[in-house]
Amino acid sequence: MAFIVAPQAVVRPGIIELRWGTPDLSLLPVEEVGAAAQEMLRLAGPLALDYGTNEGPEALRAALAARIARREGRPPGLDEIAITDGISPALHQLAGLLVRPGDAVLVEDPGYSLALGLLRDLGIEPVGVPFDADGLDVERLPGVLSGVRERGLRPRLLYTIPTFHNPTGRSLAGERRRRLVELAVEEDLLIVEDDVYRELWYDVASPPSLWRLAADVDGGTDHVVRLGSFSKSLAPGLRCGFLTGSPALVRRYADSGLIDSAGCLSQFTSLIVAVLLHDGAYDGIVERFRQAYRERRDALVAGLKGALPEGCSCTEPGGGYFVWVSLPPDLTAARLRSFAEPAGVSFVGGAAFSVSRADHGLRLCFAMYGPEELTEGAVRLGRAIRLALEER
Numbered sequence: 109m110a111f112i113v114a115p116q117a118v119v120r121p122g123i124i125e126l127r128w129g130t131p132d133l134s135l136l137p138v139e140e141v142g143a144a145a146q147e148m149l150r151l152a153g154p155l156a157l158d159y160g161t162n163e164g165p166e167a168l169r170a171a172l173a174a175r176i177a178r179r180e181g182r183p184p185g186l187d188e189i190a191i192t193d194g195i196s197p198a199l200h201q202l203a204g205l206l207v208r209p210g211d212a213v214l215v216e217d218p219g220y221s222l223a224l225g226l227l228r229d230l231g232i233e234p235v236g237v238p239f240d241a242d243g244l245d246v247e248r249l250p251g252v253l254s255g256v257r258e259r260g261l262r263p264r265l266l267y268t269i270p271t272f273h274n275p276t277g278r279s280l281a282g283e284r285r286r287r288l289v290e291l292a293v294e295e296d297l298l299i300v301e302d303d304v305y306r307e308l309w310y311d312v313a314s315p316p317s318l319w320r321l322a323a324d325v326d327g328g329t330d331h332v333v334r335l336g337s338f339s340k341s342l343a344p345g346l347r348c349g350f351l352t353g354s355p356a357l358v359r360r361y362a363d364s365g366l367i368d369s370a371g372c373l374s375q376f377t378s379l380i381v382a383v384l385l386h387d388g389a390y391d392g393i394v395e396r397f398r399q400a401y402r403e404r405r406d407a408l409v410a411g412l413k414g415a416l417p418e419g420c421s422c423t424e425p426g427g428g429y430f431v432w433v434s435l436p437p438d439l440t441a442a443r444l445r446s447f448a449e450p451a452g453v454s455f456v457g458g459a460a461f462s463v464s465r466a467d468h469g470l471r472l473c474f475a476m477y478g479p480e481e482l483t484e485g486a487v488r489l490g491r492a493i494r495l496a497l498e499e500r
């Protein structure tokens with residue numbers, strides 16, 4: 109039997125594809141997931157193949173609650189967790205449930221390109237909030253909110269990636285985190301915190317989530333929902349994630365028409381994840397990823413520092429998947445592409461991430477290739493930038 113399966117990430121011959129935000133296939137935990145699937149079927153039997161409870165299996169919610177309590181110091185109640193099929197579908201679902209005509213959704217500028225596309229599919233045109241080396245510019249948020257209200261719109265959601273941001277790899281600075289939650293309460297805005305890279309820190313443990321900090325701010329817990337995912341800490345094909353938020357928000361999600369009809373959207377895989385959490389395999393996998401990605405991050409950053417011409421700079425992320433390269437003001441990513449791809453390297457250009465379509469940055473992913481190819485990718489990129497600058 110020809111059993112044809114292809115990855116989403118297409119690799120073109122001769123090109124080091126730094127454009128894809130996907131893991132290296134050779135790192136994915138095939139053995140561990142196989143063993144956990146067998147054990148899970150032994151434990152759950154036919155219930156694994158049935159529709160699951162709307163909020164997701166207690167086996168996973170309880171294991172997650174215990175882990176979150178240990179790691180983050182805020183134990184979520186079981187009524188404060190729902191299992192999802194990943195961050196993208198959960199964001200789509202929440203935006204569809206909560207945003208009504210006349211509501212505005214705020215995002216970082218630059219922000220996660222695929223979330224922008226997902227919001228636009230729902231008829232929502234996101235409003236950008238300025239972003240700098242310390243993450244979302246919290247002091248400028250009230251000005252953006254006033255502008256939104258002057259246009260007759262009601263600010264409803266703020267979608268943000270405060271920890272190892274996609275595309276820049278930056279994290280929201282410590283003092284800004286609490287202030288952001290306070291502002292959300294003052295302005296009656298719901299923060300949707302995308303926490304996809306929490307497990308992937310390489311130097312020091314990830315900063316506290318906004319969800320964690322919300323417990324220390326009066327009224328905070330009603331104003332933050334955190335979206336977590338096993339896509340980066342286990343495997344994206346499992347399509348399994350979770351959300352932590354107020355009991356009312358968790359109920360709104362779990363009682364929605366879609367989930368009422370389908371039951372838990374990742375019933376089968378969430379039970380496998382529960383086994384991986386229980387037997388400790390999860391911690392081993394995360395540690396393996398951390399070691400591999402730390403080395404890759406180091407290789408790409410060192411390679412870029414040696415290869416980028418004057419006028420360019422790159423971020424040095426403490427976690428996640430991405431490095432951001434800033435180009436000189438007279439070179440756009442769109443123009444650079446016609447030099448980079450013939451030189452054998454790809455990237456995602458800034459315009460894809462920007463509400464204002466600013467195009468002077470490049471996102472490079474270091475998860476998919478080993479250190480040697482990343483070093484070579486940096487050399488190729490440096491060469492392409494020099495050529496593009498010379499041919500002005």
Ligand SMILES: Cc1ncc(COP(=O)(O)O)c(C=O)c1O
Pocket residue numbers: 129193194195196197220269273274302304336337338339344348349
């Ligand atoms: C910031 C961010 N959010 C969400 C996702 C996708 O998460 P999931 O696979 O859980 O839908 C990604 C994947 O690259 C991401 O970078």
